[in-house]
Amino acid sequence: MGNPQSHLHPADLDDVVATADPAAVTDWLRRTPLPADRSHEMARLSREQLAELAATASDEDAIDILESVDEELAARLLRVADPATAARFLDASDSDRAAEILRELKEGPRQQILDALPPERAAGLAGLLSWPPDSAAAHMVPEALTVPLATTAAEAIDRVRAEAAALRSDARTGAYIFIVDEGSRLLGVVGFRDLVLAEPGRPLRELMDTEVHSVRALDDAEDAARTLDAFDLVAIPVLDAHGRLLGILTEDDAADIAEEEATEDAERQGGSAPLEVPYLRASPFLLWRKRIVWLLLLFVAEAYTGTVLRHFEEEMDAVVALAFFIPLLIGTGGNTGTQITTTLVRAMALGQVRLRDVPAVLAKELSTASMVAVTMALAGLIRAWTLGVGMEIAITVTLTIAAIVLWSALVSSVLPPLLKKLRIDPALVSAPMIATIVDGTGLIIYFMIAHATLSQLQGL
Amino acid sequence: MGNPQSHLHPADLDDVVATADPAAVTDWLRRTPLPADRSHEMARLSREQLAELAATASDEDAIDILESVDEELAARLLRVADPATAARFLDASDSDRAAEILRELKEGPRQQILDALPPERAAGLAGLLSWPPDSAAAHMVPEALTVPLATTAAEAIDRVRAEAAALRSDARTGAYIFIVDEGSRLLGVVGFRDLVLAEPGRPLRELMDTEVHSVRALDDAEDAARTLDAFDLVAIPVLDAHGRLLGILTEDDAADIAEEEATEDAERQGGSAPLEVPYLRASPFLLWRKRIVWLLLLFVAEAYTGTVLRHFEEEMDAVVALAFFIPLLIGTGGNTGTQITTTLVRAMALGQVRLRDVPAVLAKELSTASMVAVTMALAGLIRAWTLGVGMEIAITVTLTIAAIVLWSALVSSVLPPLLKKLRIDPALVSAPMIATIVDGTGLIIYFMIAHATLSQLQGL
Incomplete structure (x- = not known):
């Protein structure tokens, strides 16, 4: 059955x-x-x-x-x-x-x-x-359990029991009880757990923690969530400008804020504006609107590659084989740069890399890029060989790959900290943006090296 | 002073x-x-x-x-x-x-x-x-506070107080007390807060929640963290294969696991292997090792663009202006695709998009791509005009942009769900990978359209 x-x-x-x-x-x-x-x-x-x-x-x-x-x-x-x-x-x-x-x-x-x-x-x-939608206060639970300072553990439990009974039964008042003065100003905090585990007669003054991490009502919600996470707290009190307790920001609110931020960063890094609604609910028109601005900006920026190539029209006419390597060379530059910016942007979001680290970052990335340049130049030499384009062009391609890898590494290491310095979100440095910057400049490097290397171009 | x-x-x-x-x-x-x-x-x-x-x-x-x-x-x-x-x-x-x-x-x-x-x-x-490093058990706190079923709220508080005194004072035993049978099997859970707020004489049987979310010791740590987050829990019990309580996974552990995962996904999407150590501690050699494999793979994949272009050598020889648009066309294809995969990969990581949604995703992305194609084709027409390459080439470029945008959207919408279906992490679909796929195929589209449109190429 x-x-x-x-x-x-x-x-x-x-x-x-x-x-x-x-x-x-x-x-x-x-x-x-x-x-x-x-x-x-x-x-x-x-x-x-x-x-x-x-x-x-x-x-x-x-x-x-x-x-x-x-x-x-x-x-x-x-x-x-x-x-x-x-x-x-x-x-x-x-x-x-x-x-x-x-x-x-x-x-x-x-x-x-x-x-x-x-x-x-x-x-x-x-x-x-x-409250402004991006403020800590907009995300807080306004019900916090409070007791005055002159209370013992047992009295506090009784008081909080009565206070909680007046609230809805499942109100998320969090794992902390806040000790406040007559003016609602925050004096300290004690956990439910510590209250339960304490001797009933102990005064709160001895039990409470007075070094309370808190945030201000108008603090940025993302910063507040990061503070809560950084200190591994279950909840963090939200205070007004006078230090009065307004409510608490709980860890699940913080997790939601962090998740939303990670989504926005991912979308920026993919070269579009954040979507702000769940994907399946986004209409094609909304998707178009969020994407088209960056696409057009990148298109305009990329359009100068056409000007560069027209400038080198005679060279390509003389040695059409030079054109064979254009996608490969600019692609390699874009890939190298994307790897660097993605890692850097994330390390900056986590606070692992700061502005003062820029020299260390540059040193590290240029050392790495030197090794990458040698490896990729070898790969380029092999590829030019197999395409059968002759030794001179093979040398041009090999040198260009090495130069583009180093150039791309330099741009990609400097750009995210530079934006940060200008108070622009470094997550805006997307893979498409790096590719666009490196494409045109890479082509100029390519034809300059070709000029120096190829005997056919000496007269041009 | x-x-x-x-x-x-x-x-x-x-x-x-x-x-x-x-x-x-x-x-x-x-x-x-x-x-x-x-x-x-x-x-x-x-x-x-x-x-x-x-x-x-x-x-x-x-x-x-x-x-x-x-x-x-x-x-x-x-x-x-x-x-x-x-x-x-x-x-x-x-x-x-x-x-x-x-x-x-x-x-x-x-x-x-x-x-x-x-x-x-x-x-x-x-x-x-x-425990295996990626398992839920490897990240758990092994000390959970437990009480037997036949206990009142007041008795439970006394018991837990004694139990906690035997542990180190600051052990993170979490906000829950677990009710277990004689064989350590989990029966239910009660929060410290509810214990404090309950009538002292109430039996735990009435207070406890028996629908306890739990994870298995060998469950993937990321899945366990996601379960904890999904239910907005402060901690989740970790059970062995027989339902016995081994410990708890707390929310700050879950936040650490989620942060690490977001970092790994970001690095994969940037086209390199996850770094696994903080950026400033990574040696250039380590960075080289994590990046070079993908760079070489992408290089080999991109190398076929050279073959494609050599195949169309006569066409480029006849109309060198065709080469002017190569970076712009393949760049636009890559950018369109990167926008789509980034959004899709994130929506899939959040569970907003599943395999059964593939038809809906395709319909949405192809509608969006049609609007994007029209907009970008217009931009392409204007650009070709300003470069002064003549009407025929302008038409070729306009048609190619529209075709590449649609083609790139198709590839980018299908690839992440396809990888998921093959049980490969969709985060592997990086911006460099999409660019590489679209570069060569986009060039083939370009020269096919040129053949159909340009009178100079009719004889070739």
Whole structure:
């Protein structure tokens, strides 16, 4: 007979939606625990199917979905539900999550949902939404558990128990309890774990850690996330300009921020503007818009290779075999440079390489490039030989490869720190950009060496 | 007079080491809280200076350094200290951190340090070191706090307090307490926070969460880290094949694993093998070794462009202006392709794009490429015009750009999922690889179109 349970509900989300059966949604959530899997299946639903899903799912399941999928998908789900339902769902979510989702909505639908929320909750969310999207405060959980300084471990546990009971049961107040003065200014921190493990009568003054790492509300969210990571913290307090505790930035928020940043860096390095929405939801027009600006810029920059080659038209007319090696030579220059910038940009993002290291980087890269140049020049010699273009051209190609490898290494080692110095994100130095710079300059090197080497060109 | 304190100790680590004053090291650590900054300064020390630092620093400071800097630097520090000192430092570190550092040492020095450790501790570390380096178990903290099922909240707190007292005070046992049966098999989990906030008399059976996400000891560490992240957990239990609790993988370990993976992916996408040591510590020879294999492979692959061009030698001899556009055309093809693969590879790494999405990806990318093709073809027409090469060549160039953009989009959309299907990491599809594939095939397209369009080539 097999297991009859497994045949009760359809497997795919679109079929689940078609049943209009809340139990089928619950079953789908149980079978699809990973947020990435849920987002992936939801991204394939049409607007009508999403409305169907919002209408079918139990409140508990709808909230589970809102909390686990991409915020852009969660916002789409809210947009197709009526504002009262959307508000009911959001009210049960963490404040930072609710704010993230609301940020994805346009002004109109966002205000409709805020109006349908209990006034106190709406005010709290509006407060979070008022922070600049890239600030640490925009990503914080505004509920932090606090106790005054004159407390023992046992008293603190009692106090925090009462304080937490007033919050929603699953509010992510983190693993820390903050000790504040009468003006809400942060004095110290103690972990739940240390509180549990301490002698009940010990005063907090002895238990708390007063060297608390914190961030400011308007600090860049990426910097705040990096600070939290650097100190291996579970959460970091967010303070206003007067040192008052506003909330906490938790490690899972930091992980989301870091993931988004890594995605943006990857896209910049691939020579396009960051996409900002999940790939499968990006329309061809959006993709075109994000890509075309860089493509056109690179095209214009690359166009001067045509001018270079026209300048050397007579040389190519005299020795057409020179043209055979153009893609190989500029390709090798681009590849060498791409390897260097990718490694450097990443090392700079991780803080392993700073501006003061530029001399060390140059020394290292030029030593490496010398070895690479010798190896690749040998490969070039062999290739020229097998193409049967004669000894003179073979020598030209060999010398050019060595020169282009060194030149490309120099450009690629200097460019990322230079951008950093100019306060431009070094991740902008993409593989296409390096290739474009090295293509034209490499051609000039090629024809200059050809002039010096080839007897046929001596008269030109 | 200024602040005399600030002039008491030198600012830079090499000067600090030269003083041979433990207080100067303490002062430096206080002034340099960020692990990345500490690693950065330490990476610049010579072997002799490192030995000096190990000899000068107080035990407490040495342990602080070992726990905060790159494990490769920590291992270097231990290598220059005598084994007894190294063992004393390591004994005070977390087990997972100690194992990470020992993994960086060669067999000989590692065994010397293990021999100098207390036998029980050495056995524990040897156990961790025996797991494959890429497994979840190799990165776990082996100390998890456990209680039996028949316990109340208050009893559990007392039990855990006693259990934790037996461990080193700062052992990272995480934010969870695990409920196990007599055979150490995992039954459920409860957070410290929930334990603190619960009524003291409530039985754990009611408090615990029985749907515990866990990983297996031999699971891939990257997958385990991704599971932990996906569920926004602070730690995830690591089980053996029989469901017995071996230890926990914590979120900061997961963040380290994810960061390392992002670095490796970035390096692969830049067309070189992952470096595996911090950039400033990599010797030029190591850099050469990591880069030259891909450079030579790409060189060999690119070399067929020479064959293609020699094949069309007569055409270029007849119309030398055709050569002017070679770098521009193949560059545009490479750039278009790089944009697509970078976005796709990242979306696949995040689980946003799966194999079943290939038709959707192809439809999306070919629609986008059509718009890109029209835009770039127009740009090409303008460029050909400004170079004054005549209408026929201008038409050839315009048609070729459109064709190459579409061709490159097709190759770039299919290649990453294809590699994934073949169980090869799609991150291997680097910008240089796409450029190499599109260069030669793009040239064939170019000369085929030229043949069809140019009257001068009709006879050839």
